[in-house]
Amino acid sequence: MEKINPLATSLAGLSLSSPLVTASGTCGYARELSEFFDLGMLGAIVVKGITLAPRTGNPGTRLIETPAGLINSIGLENPGVEKFISGEMPFLRQQHAPVIVNISGNTEEEYAALATRLDKVVGVSALEVNISCPNVKTGGMAFGASTIAAARVTTLVRQHSQLPLIVKLSPNVTDIAAIARAVEEAGADAISLINTLLGMAIDIETRRPILRGTFGGLSGPAIKPVALRMVYQVFRAVKIPVIGMGGISTWQDAAEFILAGATAVGIGTASMVNPLAVPTIHQGLQAYATRQGVRNIAELRGMAHQQ
Amino acid sequence: MEKINPLATSLAGLSLSSPLVTASGTCGYARELSEFFDLGMLGAIVVKGITLAPRTGNPGTRLIETPAGLINSIGLENPGVEKFISGEMPFLRQQHAPVIVNISGNTEEEYAALATRLDKVVGVSALEVNISCPNVKTGGMAFGASTIAAARVTTLVRQHSQLPLIVKLSPNVTDIAAIARAVEEAGADAISLINTLLGMAIDIETRRPILRGTFGGLSGPAIKPVALRMVYQVFRAVKIPVIGMGGISTWQDAAEFILAGATAVGIGTASMVNPLAVPTIHQGLQAYATRQGVRNIAELRGMAHQQ
């Protein structure tokens, strides 16, 4: 008899060996993390954001440490979709975890083109549509800031791809539930949130913003309370599953997101600080499920909403 | 000859002995802090939020510590405007700092009534209209979330008071600059921001949100990058002065906000953790002004916007 895996779950038609996924852009294309733990522990590998053309990323300082947080301004440095497929997919296909490709466009057409290109690529299990990147001039977050724009991008990608469609939302909005409903109606199979909060820092000696692009994205433990609140709100607003992320660093954090309603949870900044974060959280969640007396962690999903 | 005070500044017609003000609700009615330092160091005393009727505040847990942050759900506990005037104003009038009264209403009428009542009270130097409290059911943040509602409250208070009018914005919005412009057009004399970010936490053993009201307001160093970004954005959007706050804990933090465009800066959570935060920041800012070779700190205001 097979040993029952209390962390196994499914999301948008994919079966995941655990609710733990990588947060896009914090784990490259999984090569580096594979040196630290068995990637099979991951429910899915969400790769660094891919664009149509290669991008060299932003000039100048890209990282600022803040209290319990990190501001980044990477600017979607990536080899472009073609080189990603030829250079990274062969390695990724060999891993024992579904691969979710995070895509970003400057225009609606670019999103459509990316969806089309990735649709039939062997080993690509789902698309995560990033409508929330704060680090590129045009596009990016603009799509995530209005229900109409968010829905349009979703519809378009839906038209160009058969793959399960995850839309990644920006937290820099007044009404996250409204955006979530809009992308659900437009055909999203799942929602992931949150991307980074827009933040900045100023060098008090040069008197200039530290980042060339002035603003960057705040991630890490500092933003966890906000992320958890948004996951809780979105869980109530939509029927499709939610991938929760934002500052998750311990199994306790992951448990909170699951109780708030997350089907899966993304580990981002924590893996960068501690490449063993995923296995540590994996172990902790397993023990937690047992202590809570559930056979599968999914039984705890959304429990915080019960009266 | 009088000694020149490099920190003296003015805001909405008030002359402040320094850019440092208390952040509403983190320093009560200034009695407690007066035991730790000379309140004359403060540019203004911004008192705990006042409502028309007394409020006992929220039941249950009101505080949650988070990484470099604090979630609070006080629920505007206060004695009501009458008892505030009779019980607290006599003490406040004796302090050598202008008193700014932070007001909150459940309805537009309540804001109007508060403005009317406080208009002629001796010793009240300005009103700070809180359209951003996350901890009361009706009203509060709802007014701060839309340009129209924010403008309406501002107009109304303007009609009922001759006092300088500061409107305090909620950070939980897509476009803070738009809200700022709306309240400026509606007659605000200054803007203060940010109030707390909406956040939450879940008890993983009871599986329930820790706060009875589910959500609370996140403050402290964790939110500083977001607050600084919003002050920077609002400074570009409006001509009226800005009181910046959110996580300011050191003179370096205060300097960043001034460079971003703040005329004054509010010290909140930091004073609760360290009641000597204000004098420490005061001293640090003074030395910074000297080192930067300016005769008055106001010369540094908004410098981060220069090319």
Add this chain to the structure above:
Amino acid sequence: MVEHRPHCGIAEVVENIKVAPKIWRLTLCTPEIAAAAKPGQFVNIRASSQYDPLLRRPFSLNRIDRAKGTISVLYRVVGRGTELISLFRLGEKVDLIGPLGKGFATSHPRQNSLFVAGGMGIAPFFPLAQVLSADKATATCLYGVRCADDLAEVSHLETIGVKVVTASEDGCGHYHGKVTDLLAATLCQEDFSLGFACGPHAMLSATKDLCLAAKLPLQVSLESIMACGLGLCLGCTCPKSNGEDYWHICTDGPVLWAEEVDFAWRR
């Protein structure tokens, strides 16, 4: 309002020793606080110079040595703040505020006092006993623990004349059972003039009921998460028994008359 203008400053570690498997005593040199402190008051200590953990940690005064200018706190390592505090070294500089809150009211008839302590609730009783014994008042301390590892202070209290009766459910104490059961039994046997209790919420609640029934006036020392400890944030509430509004534990308490507190409250 706090009773004394609290002192906020840096104190040097004089001693930081483990007195039981998870329990430590930290002694700090802070003449200002030692001079002003009263039994039942507390100090608020920063566990780290960084922003995480952000908030200070409150601890009851466990020793007040005016002559040496030192105070001590007796603490249990339960989380990251107390973990960090247990690493404080001799000579290290500690950022603290105190004395805070209102201490035990000792101006009431108290010829024969009763202390009820649960776990770390034992912490504030030594200085209280010192004040009482200076006035030749007698005191009995009922002290409940989960296991022998949780025991502290017994011999110290005995040295200054307190009669200590320990209770535990694992049988390590004098009495086998809950401290509140021991209390019920004790109240049947002996008359006391004043009661003082400190410990977990449920224990305090049961203690209140028993003392009320026995017409024994009772003071309780309460706990709450605190952001400031100074009355600034209004976050440290417990409901008044009037059913209308709240006490603020850091300034109205931590010691309150049990009858003024509504123990039905839960988070």
Add this chain to the structure above:
Amino acid sequence: MVEHRPHCGIAEVVENIKVAPKIWRLTLCTPEIAAAAKPGQFVNIRASSQYDPLLRRPFSLNRIDRAKGTISVLYRVVGRGTELISLFRLGEKVDLIGPLGKGFATSHPRQNSLFVAGGMGIAPFFPLAQVLSADKATATCLYGVRCADDLAEVSHLETIGVKVVTASEDGCGHYHGKVTDLLAATLCQEDFSLGFACGPHAMLSATKDLCLAAKLPLQVSLESIMACGLGLCLGCTCPKSNGEDYWHICTDGPVLWAEEVDFAWRR
């Protein structure tokens, strides 16, 4: 890609001593890292178990002792991370990752090597000198400091046969002036087969220009704020001299050939 699979784990503090007013050497027992490490590589150390400071702090390997299974870093206390590290005690457990990055390329002709160090840039040269001296290659180290307080390592380097010439603008060194002026003078007098430089950005930039002019191949060890040190975040960039894209210092470096780097970049 890093050259070895890096080790992530806990190492015990064997020594943490002040070697100059602001400079400390931390020695950790970590046989895995000691076994794999090469000169010029670095380790990434967590300064705190809490979330503030959040990021690890990178330091060059200053000693690699395979036999003892220890490594050391030589660090200057410049901010709160290094301040916390200076408090690490004997026996304390430290969370670190290493060895990271690409070290110095020593497979090139290097009979007579030249080191150029600015301030803490001295740190990686001792293990490099050990490798060179094991091969009977000679090395000269030009070492620039601001003042005598910044001097470290001189006698250690001399012990293993490195000729150290110090430069300072306050006159405490052999040469009165900038280390790059000393470099210019030295390059006129002597021929070297390979250059290695580590130090502040401006110094490296000037060193590159001088060595280029003297046709001396030069490797530079670069710094950058790092979030991961592993190639995950792509945050630690410096522009390539091709003017098109970026090196990632943690994986492509920290040691790069000077000619491949565009030093005109500023933050």
